[in-house]
Amino acid sequence: xxxxxxxxxxxxxxxxxxxxxxxxxxxxxxxxxxxxxxxxxxxxxxxxxxxxxxxxxxxxxxxxxxxxxxxxxxxxxxxxxxxxxxxxxxxxxxxxxx
Numbered sequence: 088x089x090x091x092x093x094x095x096x097x098x099x100x101x102x103x104x105x106x107x108x109x110x111x112x113x114x115x116x117x118x119x120x121x122x123x124x125x126x127x128x129x130x131x132x133x134x135x136x137x138x139x140x141x142x143x144x145x146x147x148x149x150x151x152x153x154x155x156x157x158x159x160x161x162x163x164x165x166x167x168x169x170x171x172x173x174x175x176x177x178x179x180x181x182x183x184x185x
Contacts, residue, residue, distance in 0.1 A: 097177040098158070099167060105141065105152060106159035112137045158182040 096104065113120050119136050138149040138156075162185065175181050 097171075098155075098179045098182065099162075099171060099176040102155040102159035102182070103167075105155045108141065109137045109156055112140065154183070161185065 119140075135143075138152045141147075141152050142149045158179075162182070170176050
C-alpha cells in the first residue's frame, strides 16, 4: 500500500511557490513573457504564458494564478517573515486588501 503525504501550504507559501515557478518558467521560456508595452503577437508557435500553462496543470483559473503571484510580489520580505507563522499567513483576504 502506498501512502501519499499531502503538504498543505498556507496562502503565503502557495503564493511564494507560484512566484518561484513563474521565475523558473520564464527563465526557461523567455518568449512566454509578456512584452513590455504590449500584447504578445498571435502565433501558434509561441509558448503558452505562465498563467495559462500553470492553470492547466494545477486546475486553478488563470486569474487565481495571477492574484497569487501578485501577493508574493507585492509583500515586502520582512513582512513575509513576520507573518509567516501567524494566522495571517493563510488569510487571502488580508493579502488582497493590501
